[in-house]
Amino acid sequence: MPSSPSDVLVTNAGRSSASTITTDMETGSHELTVSGYSGSIGLMGVGKAITSPAFSVGGHSWCILYYPDGGSEESTDWISVYLQLGNQVSDSNVLAQIRFSLLDQMGEPVPSYTVTSDKKDLSAITTHSWGWPKFIKRKELEESPHIEGDSFRISCHVTVFKIRVEETPVQFPATAPSTDLHRNLGDLLESKVGADVKLRVGQETFWAHRCVLAARSPVFKAELFGWMKEKKTAEVRIVDMEPRAFGAMLHFIYTDSLPEIDEGDRRVMAQHLLVMADRYRLERLKMICEDMLRNYIDTTTVATTLALAEQHGCRHLKERCLNFFRNPGNKMAVTATDGFEHLMSSFPSLVKDLLSKVAPLILELHRGRDSKLFLCTWK
Structure with missing residues (x-):
């Protein structure tokens, strides 16, 4: 029996629960042969049905109601067919869909005489039967090639849907902690462990790691490892840089964030950092500095x-x-x-x-x- 589950997770005020909705589906069919068709016409009268033997689909009992003289006064020229449910259903989560077909001599459904119902809640069917009062005109049937030897066949296909809702254990995916990479690199800069390059800016000296600088800045990469690289001396001199701003840039290179800057120094620091970001092609730092400077535009600073x-x-x-x-x-x-x-x-x-x-x-x-x-x- 095929099924289609769907999981629903409900969270309320910090409490979580889970449930699973599963739709089970079962199909079955019954073939009714009407032999001696002409003898049945006028035998029962309007609104009188001939009932097929019961058959089971989806755990429920069904039978076909065949009306040779029509199921009502409005359908006296027609053959009417209905499907009757043989048992009471109280569960509103049980639905059914039916299809009636006239069969040809090869036992295949005739498309022009095939009808399909909507899905119906079995607990809401008050008469316990539904179908088609005007399934096929008797004259059309009698003139068709589908009746042979005063006999024809009808197929009824039934599909029963059962919806199940069950509580299921809540399964939370494992949540990985946030990355400590930036903090770890910041600790590395501060501790100077493994530092292999000394940068001299004015009268101040900064220790750093060549690989980190090269990974973050293509200019540092060229200066330290490429054709521009300086000889492996104990010290690399950085000219035209303000030491405090250079230290802030190093902090950004290692942590992807700026250190705390006093409000009174923010505009000047942003100017220095923007120049350095452009020089070392640190595009993200450059954008951050642009954004900082936009907040300090007035008549005295705009030029x-x-x-x-x-x-x-x-x-x-x-x-x-x-x-x-x-x-x-x-x-x-x-x-x-x-x-x-x-x-x-x-x-x-x-x-x-x-x-x-x-x-x-x-x-x-x-x-x-x-x-x-x-x-x-x-x-």
Whole structure:
């Protein structure tokens, strides 16, 4: 007997339970032969059935009701067929579906005379029988090749469905603990165990592991193992780097996170880290720094931040700065800052595009204030 289980897990207020829904299905059929067909016409009368012997499918008793004169006054020209359930069913989880077919001389169902019911709840069948009052017209049957020697056959196919719901033990999948890799690597950096490269930044020295640096940064990989590698000296010098920011970058390389940074230092630290992330091609760190700097854009910082974004290819940070500058209330205040003077000298074409719509105002502001520097951007 085929079945189709389905597991349901219910969780409520920290308590868990489980159940299994299983649908069992059993099929069977009964073939009824009507011999001496012509003699049965008019013999019983309308609404009178000839009952087949009982047969069993799905643990229930069934029989076919054959009405040669029709099952009602509306079907007197038809042959009616019904299936009758022989026992009471109280379980609403038991359903059945039936199919009647006229059989041809080879015993195969005739498609044009095959009918199938919906699935019915057996506990809800009040008359204990259901079928087709107009199964086939008597005239059509008598003129068809399916009746031979005053005899024809009907097949009734029954499918019984039983739905079972059972409680089942709760089985929880094994949950693996979260990875300790970043914490373990952080401990390795702090302990210096196995460190094989000394990095000199300004007056400070940092110990690290060549393999970790190479795995995280393609630039470190080339410097330590590739064609750019330095001779295996006791010390590698890192120039143009602020030691505290370099230490924060090392922490990120090992742990994929930044150390705690005081709020007052966050903007400056983010600027240093962005430069280093770009230099060592640490793309995730670069994106984190961009996001940090977006929170510190105001009239005093936007020009410096825009120059930094332009220099290091930070598209999203640059767009945020440009949007801030396009606000009419910010333009005049920004152009009066030293950062804007640096922006003009470093990226004149960017400033030219930026100020093309507000040139008269900016020229007026800078009249008498190093105007030669500003005007050179328009040549």
